[in-house]
Amino acid sequence: MNNHPLEGHNSEHSHHGHEMSFIRRYIFSTDHKIIGLQFFFTAWFMMIVGGLLALLIRWQLAYPDSPVPLIGRWLWPHNDGKMTPEAYVATVTMHGSIMIFAVIIPMTTAAFGNYLIPLQIGYRDMAFPTLNMLSYWFIWPGLICFIASYFTQGGPSGSGWTAYPTLSVIQQAAPGSGTGQTLWYLGLLFVGVSSMMGSVNYLTTIINCRAPGMTFFRLPMTTWSLFVTAILQAFALPVLTVALIMGLLDNLGWTAFFVPQNFDGNWIVNNFTRRSAGGQPLLFQHLFWFYSHPAVYIMVLPVMGMASDIIATHVRKPLFGYKPMVFSILGIAGLGFIVWGHHMFVSGMNPSLGTAFMVATIMIALPSSVKVFNWIFTVWGSKPNWSTALLFTLAFVAFFIIGGLSGIFMASTPTDIHIHDTYFIVAHFHFVIMLGGMFGLFAATYHWFPKMFGRKMNETLGKLHFVLSFLTIFIGFYLMHQVGLLGQPRRYADIRPLVDSEASYAIMLMNKISSHSIFLFGAAQLIFVFNLFYSMFWGEKVDKNPWRSNTLEWEAPSPPPHGNFERTPVVYRGPYEYSHPAASEDYLPQTHPPLPGEEQYAAH
Amino acid sequence: MYWQKILWTILFLSVPIFGVASFWVCDMYGALWPENVSEIYGRKIDHLFDVIMWITGIFFVGTELLLVYAMFTSKDADSSQKADFVHGNRTMEIGWTLMAAAILVFIAFYQIPTWSQVKIEKPKKPADAHITASMWMWQVRYPLWDEEARTPRRLDVTQPALAESFELVNELHIPARETVLVYLTSRDVIHSFFIPKMRVKQDAVPGLLVPVWFDAGKPGTYEFYCAELCGPGHYMMRARVVVHESREAYNRWLRDQTQRLREPGGGPEIASDNAGDTLTHSVAQAH
Numbered sequence: 001m002n003n004h005p006l007e008g009h010n011s012e013h014s015h016h017g018h019e020m021s022f023i024r025r026y027i028f029s030t031d032h033k034i035i036g037l038q039f040f041f042t043a044w045f046m047m048i049v050g051g052l053l054a055l056l057i058r059w060q061l062a063y064p065d066s067p068v069p070l071i072g073r074w075l076w077p078h079n080d081g082k083m084t085p086e087a088y089v090a091t092v093t094m095h096g097s098i099m100i101f102a103v104i105i106p107m108t109t110a111a112f113g114n115y116l117i118p119l120q121i122g123y124r125d126m127a128f129p130t131l132n133m134l135s136y137w138f139i140w141p142g143l144i145c146f147i148a149s150y151f152t153q154g155g156p157s158g159s160g161w162t163a164y165p166t167l168s169v170i171q172q173a174a175p176g177s178g179t180g181q182t183l184w185y186l187g188l189l190f191v192g193v194s195s196m197m198g199s200v201n202y203l204t205t206i207i208n209c210r211a212p213g214m215t216f217f218r219l220p221m222t223t224w225s226l227f228v229t230a231i232l233q234a235f236a237l238p239v240l241t242v243a244l245i246m247g248l249l250d251n252l253g254w255t256a257f258f259v260p261q262n263f264d265g266n267w268i269v270n271n272f273t274r275r276s277a278g279g280q281p282l283l284f285q286h287l288f289w290f291y292s293h294p295a296v297y298i299m300v301l302p303v304m305g306m307a308s309d310i311i312a313t314h315v316r317k318p319l320f321g322y323k324p325m326v327f328s329i330l331g332i333a334g335l336g337f338i339v340w341g342h343h344m345f346v347s348g349m350n351p352s353l354g355t356a357f358m359v360a361t362i363m364i365a366l367p368s369s370v371k372v373f374n375w376i377f378t379v380w381g382s383k384p385n386w387s388t389a390l391l392f393t394l395a396f397v398a399f400f401i402i403g404g405l406s407g408i409f410m411a412s413t414p415t416d417i418h419i420h421d422t423y424f425i426v427a428h429f430h431f432v433i434m435l436g437g438m439f440g441l442f443a444a445t446y447h448w449f450p451k452m453f454g455r456k457m458n459e460t461l462g463k464l465h466f467v468l469s470f471l472t473i474f475i476g477f478y479l480m481h482q483v484g485l486l487g488q489p490r491r492y493a494d495i496r497p498l499v500d501s502e503a504s505y506a507i508m509l510m511n512k513i514s515s516h517s518i519f520l521f522g523a524a525q526l527i528f529v530f531n532l533f534y535s536m537f538w539g540e541k542v543d544k545n546p547w548r549s550n551t552l553e554w555e556a557p558s559p560p561p562h563g564n565f566e567r568t569p570v571v572y573r574g575p576y577e578y579s580h581p582a583a584s585e586d587y588l589p590q591t592h593p594p595l596p597g598e599e600q601y602a603a604h
Numbered sequence: 605m606y607w608q609k610i611l612w613t614i615l616f617l618s619v620p621i622f623g624v625a626s627f628w629v630c631d632m633y634g635a636l637w638p639e640n641v642s643e644i645y646g647r648k649i650d651h652l653f654d655v656i657m658w659i660t661g662i663f664f665v666g667t668e669l670l671l672v673y674a675m676f677t678s679k680d681a682d683s684s685q686k687a688d689f690v691h692g693n694r695t696m697e698i699g700w701t702l703m704a705a706a707i708l709v710f711i712a713f714y715q716i717p718t719w720s721q722v723k724i725e726k727p728k729k730p731a732d733a734h735i736t737a738s739m740w741m742w743q744v745r746y747p748l749w750d751e752e753a754r755t756p757r758r759l760d761v762t763q764p765a766l767a768e769s770f771e772l773v774n775e776l777h778i779p780a781r782e783t784v785l786v787y788l789t790s791r792d793v794i795h796s797f798f799i800p801k802m803r804v805k806q807d808a809v810p811g812l813l814v815p816v817w818f819d820a821g822k823p824g825t826y827e828f829y830c831a832e833l834c835g836p837g838h839y840m841m842r843a844r845v846v847v848h849e850s851r852e853a854y855n856r857w858l859r860d861q862t863q864r865l866r867e868p869g870g871g872p873e874i875a876s877d878n879a880g881d882t883l884t885h886s887v888a889q890a891h
Contacts, residue, residue: 085837086836316687322691346796348809354719359712363709363712373667381687382687386609402619402664405660414722418800421831475622578687579689
């Protein structure tokens with residue numbers, strides 16, 4: 001009991017729940033599960049918003065000359081219902097910003113992180129419940145800023161989710177660089193504050209609140225990855241915050257951190273003159289990528305952790321190489337801090353620096369490949385139950401392999417020259433974050449849904465959702481590699497004038513195939529949305545441990561009450577003792593008292 | 605459950621099959637690579653591309669097949685057997701870590717000489733042109749032809765708009781079969797200078813003057829365009845590279861342009877020759 005310092009409050013806390021008003025219980029709740037679900041639904045909602053923006057982008061790429069169906073005539077009446085270039089760059093910007101900062105990061109770290117950490121370490125709540133509540137409510141000002149920017153003059157920011165100065169800091173540079181851009185900076189600042197509150201909370205909780213017997217090397221991979229992710233966030237986020245504040249002050253015209261010395265003392269942008277100053281646009285890129293490259297791992301590491309848990313549970317076999325998996329997460333996180341320059345190989349940064357960043361970046365493929373091999377060998381000789389959660393996780397592995405390998409092309413400085421800012425890189429990061437990350441999140445949703453709602457999601461609908469999503473998204477994004485190699489640049493509102501190239505026909509054809517595949521993918525998600533809400537109310541009721549899993553969250557009732565556990569769980573072993581020869585069942589929960597003769601099978 | 609295993613195995617098998625087949629079909633129809641007209645630099649980059657493509661291609665197919673094989677040989681969910689009780693294998697872990705490390709170190713160090721050649725070891729020659737990117741065009745400044753010395757005049761890249769030069773918009777003329785050196789800057793926001801067929805890309809950053817060098821082996825007209833988001837007109841920022849047959853042909857072109865300038869009225873394709881206009885500026889030297 002000694003390593004559970006906050007133990008004393010446990011029993012007193014659990015009967016609190018009954019006296020709370022509806023608002024304290026479900027809206028301004030300090031319960032980590034309610035907060036997790038709030039993040040869960042907010043992020044899925046923003047996913048729909050970001051996804052619809054993606055469909056708009058794909059429409060424009062496939063049919064730049066045709067009016068957008070249904071909404072075009074209403075949104076762009078002055079342009080015959082066709083999307084304007086201003087609207088296109090704004091759509092690209094908001095799609096990226098929303099998907100990264102309002103969907104994937106809240107979903108991985110905040111939704112599943114909040115829900116799972118206390119349950120997996122055997123504690124009643126987060127270490128700082130009120131801070132946790134604030135971390136949810138701080139994303140709303142951010143989301144409101146994003147949404148409000150659609151109603152400003154000039155529309156939302158059109159400088160990409162990367163917001164490179166000087167496009168983003170000179171208000172007159174483009175329609176979206178005015179109020180829309182100011183709101184973008186503010187929105188990101190709020191979302192960042194929310195992430196920081198979460199990260200401090202996770203670190204404190206995981207370090208201090210583990211159940212008796214829950215040593216660090218008995219933590220499930222999900223908790224391990226969320227722990228490392230929280231460290232990444234705690235160290236990288238301040239740098240982004242600094243960059244955003246500097247950008248915001250520049251954008252408001254009060255400072256000139258990123259506005260360089262240039263041209264006879266004055267700046268002429270879009271016929272607007274501004275005094276020039278001694279700033280440096282590349283400084284923003286350095287600060288931005290110092291956060292935003294680790295942000296890729298903030299998005300994907302929790303998914304890797306959840307994938308490890310889901311695979312081991314559903315193939316009924318111990319995770320292959322638990323410690324190498326932990327060390328490779330640490331390796332990815334550590335290297336993640338020294339590779340930001342690979343976004344800047346052709347930025348005008350000193351090219352000698354590029355050599356160093358290249359070597360570091362290529363080496364990050366090493367821990368990633370260790371993880372892939374370990375997942376594959378977890379499946380080797382296993383007994384899979386072929387549930388939807390398992391299929392989505394295996395698809396995550398299959399797609400992550402592609403995303404990881406295509407990264408080597410970008411990491412290699414000379415080849416990056418050609419593919420930088422083309423569709424090849426769009427394919428690459430979507431394979432990692434969208435096909436990898438989102439598929440991992442689908443898997444996590446199918447896997448932990450019974451814990452959240454006490455009911456299972458429908459497996460038949462789930463498999464239909466899986467097959468349709470798998471084929472459409474794979475074809476849709478894979479062809480972007482080819483069009484990227486052919487030279488199709490990113491963020492072009494109309495790619496056709498490229499068409500004096502010999503391959504123009506192929507480029508247009510592949511764009512059309514991509515777009516239609518992604519439209520079908522969008523349609524397939526209706527199955528998922530239906531399944532989610534249908535199963536919440538009418539799904540098959542299940543007991544507290546429907547997957548026969550070992551980890552602590554499955555010891556709590558489904559859904560867990562306020563305070564989670566009736567009794568503080570005591571942990572006797574690691575999380576992956578599936579198909580243990582000494583056990584009668586094919587699983588051996590972490591809380592099960594030691595079996596006779598168990599020691600001889602102990603993991604080395 | 606057996607049919608499920610077969611079904612999912614086949615579905616996952618589609619990943620390596622479609623992955624390789626779609627590249628192969630595209631290659632067959634010439635829709636994988638833009639033609640490479642560069643003989644010195646671009647060829648080396650393409651070689652590196654091939655090396656990485658083969659290594660990653662083999663690993664892609666290998667690991668995907670390994671995954672599919674592991675799925676295919678897994679135990680049937682209906683069977684009475686338990687899954688193997690294995691926690692890992694230290695020899696295998698060390699083995700694949702060392703293998704991956706060796707291959708990755710090779711890839712990394714194999715790139716370095718080409719990178720140095722393409723971006724670090726600036727050729728020792730006078731600048732052929734100075735490019736100012738702005739929303740949404742490329743202003744290319746060339747040195748005037750010096751009839752007495754029979755060479756182009758020296759182009760002062762820190763003050764390119766002096767009287768020794770003339771300017772064309774959206775047209776970059778270069779000689780074939782030699783290294784061309786241009787200096788790149790931007791007047792307003794960040795742009796990026798991208799010639800796909802010569803495998804060149806370099807951002808044009810306001811406040812920086814960045815040298816770029818490349819070559820074209822084959823005379824002709826090629827496209828170059830902006831590759832960094834620079835506002836709503838980003839997609840319109842396209843231009844042409846005109847590759848002259850030889851240095852002599854290029855010099856003849858420079859001389860013609862210079863002579864036309866001297867004529868009253870000037871040449872039609874020359875956009876401006878006003879020394880001291882808004883283009884006159886001093887630019888911080890990047891290197």
